[in-house]
Amino acid sequence: xxxxxxxxxxxxxxxxxxxxxxxxxxxxxxxxxxxxxxxxxxxxxxxxxxxxxxxxxxxxxxxxxxxxxxxxxxxxxxxxxxxxxxxxxxxxxxxxxxxxxxxxxxxxxxxxxxxxxxxxxxxxxxxxxxxxxxxxxxxxxxxxxxxxxxxxxxxxxxxxxxxxxxxxxxxxxxxxxxxxxxxxxxxxxxxxxxxxxxxxxxxxxxxxxxxxxxxxxxxxxxxxxxxxxxxxxxxxxxxxxxxxxxxxxxxxxxxxxxxxxxxxxxxxxxxxxxxxxxxxxxxxxxxxxxxxxxxxxxxxxxxxxxxxxxxxxxxxxxxxxxxxxxxxxxxxxxxxxxxxxxxxxxxxxxxxxxxxxxxxxxxxxxxxxxxxxxxxxxxxxxxxxxxxxxxxxxxxxxxxxxxxxxxxxxxxxxxxxxxxxxxxxxxxxxxxxxxxxxxxxxxxxxxxxxxxxxxxxxxxxxxxxxxxxxxxxxxxxxxxxxxxx
Numbered sequence: 001x002x003x004x005x006x007x008x009x010x011x012x013x014x015x016x017x018x019x020x021x022x023x024x025x026x027x028x029x030x031x032x033x034x035x036x037x038x039x040x041x042x043x044x045x046x047x048x049x050x051x052x053x054x055x056x057x058x059x060x061x062x063x064x065x066x067x068x069x070x071x072x073x074x075x076x077x078x079x080x081x082x083x084x085x086x087x088x089x090x091x092x093x094x095x096x097x098x099x100x101x102x103x104x105x106x107x108x109x110x111x112x113x114x115x116x117x118x119x120x121x122x123x124x125x126x127x128x129x130x131x132x133x134x135x136x137x138x139x140x141x142x143x144x145x146x147x148x149x150x151x152x153x154x155x156x157x158x159x160x161x162x163x164x165x166x167x168x169x170x171x172x173x174x175x176x177x178x179x180x181x182x183x184x185x186x187x188x189x190x191x192x193x194x195x196x197x198x199x200x201x202x203x204x205x206x207x208x209x210x211x212x213x214x215x216x217x218x219x220x221x222x223x224x225x226x227x228x229x230x231x232x233x234x235x236x237x238x239x240x241x242x243x244x245x246x247x248x249x250x251x252x253x254x255x256x257x258x259x260x261x262x263x264x265x266x267x268x269x270x271x272x273x274x275x276x277x278x279x280x281x282x283x284x285x286x287x288x289x290x291x292x293x294x295x296x297x298x299x300x301x302x303x304x305x306x307x308x309x310x311x312x313x314x315x316x317x318x319x320x321x322x323x324x325x326x327x328x329x330x331x332x333x334x335x336x337x338x339x340x341x342x343x344x345x346x347x348x349x350x351x352x353x354x355x356x357x358x359x360x361x362x363x364x365x366x367x368x369x370x371x372x373x374x375x376x377x378x379x380x381x382x383x384x385x386x387x388x389x390x391x392x393x394x395x396x397x398x399x400x401x402x403x404x405x406x407x408x409x410x411x412x413x414x415x416x417x418x419x420x421x422x423x424x425x426x427x428x429x430x431x432x433x434x435x436x437x438x439x440x441x442x443x444x445x446x447x448x449x450x451x452x453x454x455x456x457x458x459x460x461x462x463x464x465x466x467x468x469x470x471x472x473x474x475x476x477x478x479x480x481x482x483x484x485x
Contacts, residue, residue: 044248100132312336
């Protein structure tokens with residue numbers, strides 16, 4: 001039966017991989033946020049292309065990799081794991097090629113819609129190839145997670161990120177090729193990584209195709225593919241609405257705030273979900289009950305709240321460090337609500353694994369699509385009046401709605417309940433400490449940083465004072481790490 005220690009260890013390894021992702025993003029920011037290499041409007045175009053890629057990857061992938069995660073632990077699939085994995089790999093390769101060709105064929109209309117002109121069609125074609133490579137890579141990544149070969153997964157991420165940063169330097173700085181040069185780096189890094197991972201998986205597996213297995217994978221995965229598109233639109237769809245209701249420069253600033261907030265997603269939510277999607281489902285299928293989920297829920301609430309506060313109070317000075325463009329300093333007020341949205345999504349993930357284990361992918365998709373529809377309506381209502389902040393508020397409310405409806409589903413249909421006062425106390429503390437930190441915005445650098453770091457540090461004793469953790473638990477933890485008696 002999975003233990004919390006095992007979850008923490010695997011989450012830690014996945015976090016290392018995501019640290020590499022964010023380190024690469026931070027390195028790229030020195031080029032992509034500098035108008036000498038990439039104009040603010042071009043950064044907005046990059047945001048639109050990346051958003052489209054993130055929507056298209058699960059759409060074209062049809063959820064085959066998710067199906068592989070589900071059926072890997074099924075008793076009746078144990079003897080056929082090799083054939084099932086090869087079937088998913090071959091299916092992913094075909095879907096990746098078809099997805100790339102579809103985007104390339106639609107390059108002109110997509111360029112008019114996304115980038116304001118067919119002169120940018122080459123950028124769309126390149127993002128199409130990138131999409132195909134990512135669809136192919138999804139199955140090998142799921143295979144490594146199933147095998148719990150987490151270090152190989154991290155190595156693959158690290159190599160891809162090194163290739164991306166080097167390629168971006170060549171394309172932007174050496175060749176001065178602008179957005180197209182940067183996208184060539186995206187294609188090269190993702191393509192090489194996908195081919196190496198897929199080739200290694202193909203060599204390791206028996207070449208046996210199971211059409212019945214493909215149908216099982218698709219039947220489970222297609223609703224999740226729809227849900228995956230819904231989640232991405234819930235998170236990133238506001239870029240489309242901001243472009244329609246504002247301009248590419250506004251998209252650029254908002255997207256940079258989203259990238260900073262996504263530190264929480266990559267270092268906490270994504271790392272945690274990569275481990276918990278396997279261990280949480282295994283725990284339930286082994287008859288472990290919901291106690292493991294309730295314990296994890298509390299730790300995720302506290303950790304995500306702390307990370308949200310740190311990102312909200314650190315975004316301004318981090319942006320001043322990497323970008324000479326003062327327009328991007330608008331992240332001061334945008335980063336916190338976006339980070340809180342990711343925190344709510346991390347909390348949602350604890351609950352949704354219960355529905356995964358029950359095989360209720362249709363319910364998951366329905367809830368996500370409903371939250372996405374609410375998000376669109378809120379964006380349309382709030383952006384004209386509040387601009388980028390309207391989109392940020394819509395994100396928080398939509399993720400909160402998704403969490404609430406999923407909690408109601410899990411409680412009514414599965415009978416598992418959680419203590420929601422924990423979330424209320426944590427978010428109230430985050431909001432209060434952030435408001436105090438925001439008052440220091442006009443201070444000089446050193447006192448501002450000192451005050452904000454102190455406020456982030458104050459979160460820990462205050463969360464205990466709010467009885468989210470008991471003093472007995474704190475003393476027990478200190479004793480285990482050798483700091484108490």
